[in-house]
Amino acid sequence: MPGEIVKSLTRAHWPTGFLPLSSLGPLAALLLACLFFSTQSDRFLSLQNFSLILQQVMVVGTIAIGQTLIILTAGIDLSCGAIMALANVAMAKFAVQYGWDPYLAIVVGIALSTGFGMINGLLVTKARLPSFIVTLATLNIAFAFTQIFSGAETITNLPPAMTALGNPLMVFGAPVLWGSLVMLGLYLLTWWVLRDTAPGRHVYAVGNNIESARLTGIATNRVLLGVYTAAGLLYGIAALLSVARTGVGDPQAGQTDNLASITAVVLGGTSLFGGRGVVLGSLVGALIVGVFVNGLTLMGVQSVYQMLITGILVLLAVATDQMVHKRR
Amino acid sequence: MSQMQAQKLVLEARGLTKRYGHVTALDGTDFELRSGEILAVIGDNGAGKSSLIKALSGAMVPDEGQILLDGAQVSFKSPIDARREGIETVYQDLAVVPAMTIAENLFLGREILRPGRLGRFMRLLDKKRMLVESQSYMDGLKIGLRSITQAVETLSGGQRQGVAVARSAAFARHVVIMDEPTAALGVKEGNMVLQLIRNVRDKGLPVIIISHNMPHVFEIADRIHIQRLGRRAAIVNPKRISMSDTVAVMTGAMQAQDLPAECLS
Numbered sequence: 001m002p003g004e005i006v007k008s009l010t011r012a013h014w015p016t017g018f019l020p021l022s023s024l025g026p027l028a029a030l031l032l033a034c035l036f037f038s039t040q041s042d043r044f045l046s047l048q049n050f051s052l053i054l055q056q057v058m059v060v061g062t063i064a065i066g067q068t069l070i071i072l073t074a075g076i077d078l079s080c081g082a083i084m085a086l087a088n089v090a091m092a093k094f095a096v097q098y099g100w101d102p103y104l105a106i107v108v109g110i111a112l113s114t115g116f117g118m119i120n121g122l123l124v125t126k127a128r129l130p131s132f133i134v135t136l137a138t139l140n141i142a143f144a145f146t147q148i149f150s151g152a153e154t155i156t157n158l159p160p161a162m163t164a165l166g167n168p169l170m171v172f173g174a175p176v177l178w179g180s181l182v183m184l185g186l187y188l189l190t191w192w193v194l195r196d197t198a199p200g201r202h203v204y205a206v207g208n209n210i211e212s213a214r215l216t217g218i219a220t221n222r223v224l225l226g227v228y229t230a231a232g233l234l235y236g237i238a239a240l241l242s243v244a245r246t247g248v249g250d251p252q253a254g255q256t257d258n259l260a261s262i263t264a265v266v267l268g269g270t271s272l273f274g275g276r277g278v279v280l281g282s283l284v285g286a287l288i289v290g291v292f293v294n295g296l297t298l299m300g301v302q303s304v305y306q307m308l309i310t311g312i313l314v315l316l317a318v319a320t321d322q323m324v325h326k327r328r
Numbered sequence: 329m330s331q332m333q334a335q336k337l338v339l340e341a342r343g344l345t346k347r348y349g350h351v352t353a354l355d356g357t358d359f360e361l362r363s364g365e366i367l368a369v370i371g372d373n374g375a376g377k378s379s380l381i382k383a384l385s386g387a388m389v390p391d392e393g394q395i396l397l398d399g400a401q402v403s404f405k406s407p408i409d410a411r412r413e414g415i416e417t418v419y420q421d422l423a424v425v426p427a428m429t430i431a432e433n434l435f436l437g438r439e440i441l442r443p444g445r446l447g448r449f450m451r452l453l454d455k456k457r458m459l460v461e462s463q464s465y466m467d468g469l470k471i472g473l474r475s476i477t478q479a480v481e482t483l484s485g486g487q488r489q490g491v492a493v494a495r496s497a498a499f500a501r502h503v504v505i506m507d508e509p510t511a512a513l514g515v516k517e518g519n520m521v522l523q524l525i526r527n528v529r530d531k532g533l534p535v536i537i538i539s540h541n542m543p544h545v546f547e548i549a550d551r552i553h554i555q556r557l558g559r560r561a562a563i564v565n566p567k568r569i570s571m572s573d574t575v576a577v578m579t580g581a582m583q584a585q586d587l588p589a590e591c592l593s
Contacts, residue, residue, distance in 0.1 A: 198439045198451040201428075205436055208427040215423035217408050217437035275427050 025320060026269050026284040029313075033288060037295030044298055047174035054180040055245065057290040059084070059253075060260045062183045062238035064268075064282040065190050066117070066231030067261040072194075073207040073227050074274025075131035079120060080235050081257030082142035085250070087113035087239035089146050092155040092249020095162055102161040110236030116142060117232015121225040139258065146251050155249030166244035179241040186234065190279045203227060208275025263289060263310060267317045288313065336363045337399070338534050339384065339415070339503050344393035346379050353379040354390060355558030361503065366525065366535045368545040368566075371555030372578055378507075380555060381538055385417040385505050386410030397502060414501030420508045422492040426481035430473065431462035433480055434495050465498045486517025490524055497528040504528055506537045510544050522548050542571050551593045554578050565593035 038045040063080050070077045091109030094100045100108075116138060123134040165182060168175030194200035202223045205213040214220045242253050261282075268285030270277025289310055296306045341359035345352075354376045361367050371377040382388035384395065386404030395402055397413055404410045407417060424433050440454045440461070441447030447454070462476045473487060480488055489509060496504045509525065510518040518541075525548060529535050539545050545552060546566045554561045554577050562577055562584035569591040576582035584592070 196453055196455075198441060198453055201432065201436070201439065201453070205425045205428065208425045211421070212423040212425050213436070215407060215419055216425075217411060275425070 026281050030284050030288050033291045041298040044295055051174045051176045053290045053294050055177050057286045058180045058183045059238050059242045060257055061286040063257050064261040064264040064286050065186055066234035068265050068270055068279045068282045069227045069231050071265050071270055072203050077135045078258045079135040079139040079142055081254030082139045083113045083116045084235045084239045084254040086142045086146045087236045088242050088253050089150040089249045089251050095159055096155050096157055102159040106240055113236035114232040118229040121228025125221040125224050150251040152251050163244045163247050179244050187283050204275050263314055266314055338363050340396040342394045344383055344390045346390045352558050357559050361534050363534055365550040366529050366548055368549035368552045369538045375555040376558040377538055377555045415503045416496035416500035418492045418496050418506040424480045429477045429479055430491050431459055431476045434462045465494050486513050486520050489521050493524050500533055504533055504535045510541055563593050564591050
């Protein structure tokens with residue numbers, strides 16, 4: 001009997017089953033959007049177009065993984081795009097203007113953004129400041145560093161090793177960037193860590209009720225510091241993807257990525273109050289925005305209307321979230 | 329008397345003192361918990377019962393005095409230290425994570441990991457074992473839950489209390505401390521939790537409960553520790569003393585030495 005119970009339960013009900021019901025909403029929205037745009041433009045429904053969408057969301061999508069981790073702990077990160085841009089110009093400048101080995105430049109760039117993430121984490125845990133304020137400050141600091149360091153100039157002529165992830169891999173005749181695959185891999189890895197490991201579950205516990213988590217013996221500060229540092233690492237990888245995709249070190253990169261990543265997380269069904277959500281939802285959220293932007297562009301709709309529609313989508317997503325939680 | 333003194337002391341405190349600035353929360357209080365008993369700690373607001381419990385559960389470090397566990401001196405710097413020694417505390421706000429399941433809450437902070445490298449380095453959870461073990465704890469405690477994979481937020485107040493009690497009982501090796509375990513519960517749920525506390529004692533674990541609810545205290549306690557003005561005023565036997573005399577000692581209207589000897593314990 002216990003064996004049967006376990007068999008039926010480990011799959012369905014431990015909140016770690018394949019995907020909880022709450023993430024079906026965003027998925028349905030994504031499918032509906034795809035259905036709609038395929039009736040509006042005959043160029044929409046093709047592998048090439050889908051791989052293009054994947055390519056368009058890969059930087060924001062990767063940043064959104066880090067953003068999801070932070071939002072799961074009931075925090076928010078406004079500095080993600082700025083940190084990504086700093087790592088972006090740093091690795092490009094190290095390789096091109098300082099003549100470093102491109103791999104070393106990449107590692108140092110990613111280490112830089114990881115360090116920035118850790119500083120966010122230290123300010124949140126040691127100085128006990130709200131994440132909104134901390135990351136508002138580090139947003140400005142990272143942005144200023146980026147401009148000072150790069151002289152606000154784009155860095156070109158990158159070594160091929162640095163842009164390798166921008167090369168396509170042919171999948172059923174459609175070019176899929178290696179970078180898109182890196183993003184998908186990171187999503188799966190993070191999903192697994194959050195679902196199946198003790199530190200992953202502690203992220204949820206800290207986000208849902210930090211005081212209870214502390215009393216049960218979880219080192220809450222270590223969890224938070226780990227989350228902000230991991231987010232910094234992910235922004236660094238996003239920086240590499242951004243460099244690979246555009247082929248330049250761009251000091252203007254990522255300026256709207258903080259809000260875009262929060263949009264993806266919210267559309268993906270993760271609660272801004274922390275402790276509830278699935279990281280794969282953020283991928284769906286990023287794809288919803290990507291599909292709308294792509295589809296509306298194909299329909300010839302101006303980009304201001306794309307923003308209008310994104311705004312409406314966010315309101316709908318948050319309203320649905322509220323309705324679901326009120327019933328509890 | 330001699331027979332009672334022979335009973336083994338599980339947890340003992342001598343001369344605990346704690347001052348916060350000019351306020352003396354504990355003024356050299358003593359404390360004794362015998363094996364296999366339910367000891368209620370009562371006292372007026374400001375009598376120092378919370379401070380006493382905090383010292384015993386490691387949530388606060390006393391300025392002076394000793395705490396002995398099974399006769400050996402211990403010093404707790406945090407609740408984690410006390411828990412490591414087998415003292416589990418059920419906090420008033422329960423310390424459960426509402427969005428997580430009963431099974432997850434039972435093991436939160438001390439998850440069972442997969443054997444070998446997967447557990448040690450990857451910190452991979454052994455969900456099956458945790459589910460099997462949670463199921464057997466819950467069966468043992470009879471709180472009538474549909475499924476251990478329900479989220480705690482879907483439970484009633486009494487059931488949540490049951491989960492918190494079950495968690496302590498499952499992990500405690502020495503002592504279970506409960507802060508107001510029946511507060512904010514209805515009659516039926518309160519009785520359910522009282523029964524649960526008896527079950528824990530009957531498993532052989534001594535229980536300390538802090539409560540304002542005199543009928544509950546009298547119903548469940550084997551002995552009552554009355555805290556007054558930062559000290560232990562008396563230990564009384566609920567079977568030999570009236571509720572009104574107990575309250576009189578607690579408020580200072582009556583002195584412990586004025587009580588008949590058989591009331592004391």
